[in-house]
Amino acid sequence: MHEQQGASVRELMAENAALRRQLASLIDQAESNHAIMMRHQAFDLDIVGAASFQELVATIFRQLPIVSSLDIVTLSLVDAGADIYTVMHKLDVDFEALPNLLFHEHAEELGFDLEPGRPPRPRLLPYHPVSHGMAFPQPPAGLASVALVPLIRNRRVIGSLNLGSRDPGRFTPLLGTDFVEHMGSIIAICLENVISNEMLKYIGLTDALTGVYNRRYMDRRLAEEIARARRQSYRIACMYIDVDHFKQVNDSHGHQAGDDVLREVAARIKAELRMSDALGRFGGEEFVVLLIDADLDSAGIVAQRIRASVADQPFLLPEGKGLPVTVSIGVAALDDFERSHTVEEVAQELVAQADGALYEAKQNGRNQVVAA
Numbered sequence: 001m002h003e004q005q006g007a008s009v010r011e012l013m014a015e016n017a018a019l020r021r022q023l024a025s026l027i028d029q030a031e032s033n034h035a036i037m038m039r040h041q042a043f044d045l046d047i048v049g050a051a052s053f054q055e056l057v058a059t060i061f062r063q064l065p066i067v068s069s070l071d072i073v074t075l076s077l078v079d080a081g082a083d084i085y086t087v088m089h090k091l092d093v094d095f096e097a098l099p100n101l102l103f104h105e106h107a108e109e110l111g112f113d114l115e116p117g118r119p120p121r122p123r124l125l126p127y128h129p130v131s132h133g134m135a136f137p138q139p140p141a142g143l144a145s146v147a148l149v150p151l152i153r154n155r156r157v158i159g160s161l162n163l164g165s166r167d168p169g170r171f172t173p174l175l176g177t178d179f180v181e182h183m184g185s186i187i188a189i190c191l192e193n194v195i196s197n198e199m200l201k202y203i204g205l206t207d208a209l210t211g212v213y214n215r216r217y218m219d220r221r222l223a224e225e226i227a228r229a230r231r232q233s234y235r236i237a238c239m240y241i242d243v244d245h246f247k248q249v250n251d252s253h254g255h256q257a258g259d260d261v262l263r264e265v266a267a268r269i270k271a272e273l274r275m276s277d278a279l280g281r282f283g284g285e286e287f288v289v290l291l292i293d294a295d296l297d298s299a300g301i302v303a304q305r306i307r308a309s310v311a312d313q314p315f316l317l318p319e320g321k322g323l324p325v326t327v328s329i330g331v332a333a334l335d336d337f338e339r340s341h342t343v344e345e346v347a348q349e350l351v352a353q354a355d356g357a358l359y360e361a362k363q364n365g366r367n368q369v370v371a372a
């Protein structure tokens, strides 16, 4: 009788201990889930709060692998005509710092089932180097399973979030997709937002006719560059460029031909500049160039190259005739930073000096460069 009681007490105690272990493991699991959820919430807040394209994409690449325990995250964007890439490049996005950001001309390249009227679903599957080469051009060693999550806005696929793991069981076709779909939808909204904001910023800073910067941008950039040049002691130079007798182009060949000439002049100026230089249209047929780390002599050499590249090759009119075009250029450089003046005053003075030199070039007969 005692023995029987003793046995059932031991059984009860064992059962009790097993239940406690189970409970402890459930509590651990719940705590770990809670921690994961908190990390995801913090991640969501960070990406929603990203103020620029660069910040958003860098945050995704930096945080998502940690938050979601992934071995690689890449992002493919649909960018027909490379509009997004071009604008981001002009806004100084550092693409070298974002090697996992990929651009595609068409949504079809992303590998989703694009049937009309049915939004594509995430694809969770074993990694295959050939079929997934586009999404993972630089896969980590041992990549075993991947999730390709379509980024959708207004029923349009704008890209794909590509997640990769060395764990073959991490992404399999039988797993639920709610979680990655949720993540994809937040990332899609954030991306669409920052891209529209950056596009607006870009439109506000560029000249619609020629695509070069506008006066507002140039004024700001000049002040920034002068402040930086003061701190780091390098020289900056400025060119004021004006198309000669431009009124005659409009009067003889029409406003449309005039517009074409302005576009071509902008393109020829640009072709002679370095990436770090900035070209802006100041209005009408006037352009201003800001040259970084250039003294008066080297700016004069660049100006002569620009003058020659416009004068040496006639512009092509729509009817096939050649139109000779020339420009006059005034050049000025800043080597004394006049620290008692504000950067804005120094900027104005620099542009005024270049403008004065341009006036001289016009007086001397045009198609020439004058240094202040």
Ligand SMILES: Nc1nc2c(ncn2[C@@H]2O[C@H](COP(=O)(O)OP(=O)(O)OP(=O)(O)O)[C@@H](O)[C@H]2O)c(=O)[nH]1
Binding pocket: 209, 242, 243, 244, 245, 246, 247, 248, 250, 254, 255, 256, 257, 258, 259, 262, 283, 284, 285, 362, 366
């Ligand atoms: N097609 C076109 N013409 C413009 C634009 N903006 C200004 N213009 C024209 O540019 C011409 C500028 O003429 P002017 O300032 O008299 O100078 P110019 O004929 O170039 O003569 P110089 O500068 O003295 O060599 C005017 O006829 C303006 O109407 C534009 O966006 N497109």
